[in-house]
Amino acid sequence: MPETPDDKTTHFGFETIREAEKAGRVQGIFTSVASRYDLMNDLMSGGLHRVWKDAMIDWLAPRPGMRALDVAGGTGDIAFRILRRAPSAQVTVLDLTESMLVEGRRRAEALAFRDRLSWVTADAMALPFPDASFDSYTISFGIRNVTRPEVALSEAFRVLKRGGRLVVLEFSKVPVPLLEKAYDAYSFNVIPRMGQAVAGDRASYQYLVESIRRFPDQETFLRMIRDAGFSNAGYRNLSLGVACLHSAWKI
Numbered sequence: 001m002p003e004t005p006d007d008k009t010t011h012f013g014f015e016t017i018r019e020a021e022k023a024g025r026v027q028g029i030f031t032s033v034a035s036r037y038d039l040m041n042d043l044m045s046g047g048l049h050r051v052w053k054d055a056m057i058d059w060l061a062p063r064p065g066m067r068a069l070d071v072a073g074g075t076g077d078i079a080f081r082i083l084r085r086a087p088s089a090q091v092t093v094l095d096l097t098e099s100m101l102v103e104g105r106r107r108a109e110a111l112a113f114r115d116r117l118s119w120v121t122a123d124a125m126a127l128p129f130p131d132a133s134f135d136s137y138t139i140s141f142g143i144r145n146v147t148r149p150e151v152a153l154s155e156a157f158r159v160l161k162r163g164g165r166l167v168v169l170e171f172s173k174v175p176v177p178l179l180e181k182a183y184d185a186y187s188f189n190v191i192p193r194m195g196q197a198v199a200g201d202r203a204s205y206q207y208l209v210e211s212i213r214r215f216p217d218q219e220t221f222l223r224m225i226r227d228a229g230f231s232n233a234g235y236r237n238l239s240l241g242v243a244c245l246h247s248a249w250k251i
């Protein structure tokens, strides 16, 4: 029997669900965690997410006056870092979850460059921008939540100008078996409990660790980036592969 769009399935953590349900479920998770999101990031990663995000910006090397798009930009961490390096840039922060952007706008109120930010609620799979609109496209800890990452990547390619740059920060695979075991033990035993204790929400953090396990490894994701049309693609592991930066160009 032919597959209809409604029959298509995807993963929500370790659960198999219909594709059409995923965005709503993901939105529910991030609506629930929005007010504790930044605190939980520091607690879960021991502050390491800041080092990884700084490494992302180092590799991106923001330029004065650039037009930057930060997809799944949440509470603004990447956008703020771009503007600290290049205060004359224009940064659009796009996210599926309005509550995450509300937190981001609240954080931005105290910042000198707040007028250089714009905030857009939309899905990474259907960007509300014309072709060739941006010099850079960043997505940090967002792509694994998207229902069809390959669609998000082709949208990234479409909205970038020629010469534009893609940089993706995401959790990845630790290639050392013993370390991977220790990391798994921490992820599955500690993080959901921490989520319960700090944010009163175990299920969202269980989803977080499961979604990390399901995301493609470094080489597979590199192929997906090339398949979307990008050139000069490469990656750098961070903290032994716990996280990874992928970079590529539209030429």
Ligand SMILES: C[S@@+](CC[C@H](N)C(=O)[O-])C[C@H]1O[C@@H](n2cnc3c(N)ncnc32)[C@H](O)[C@@H]1O
Binding pocket: 023, 026, 027, 030, 071, 072, 073, 074, 075, 076, 077, 078, 094, 095, 096, 097, 100, 122, 123, 124, 125, 139, 140, 141, 142, 145, 146, 147
């Ligand atoms: C783990 S947070 C990352 C936030 C921020 N980029 C950071 O690094 O701190 C993931 C974000 O992805 C957003 N998101 C998930 N699916 C999305 C989609 N399809 N399109 C746009 N944003 C999405 C969520 O709403 C959430 O704000």
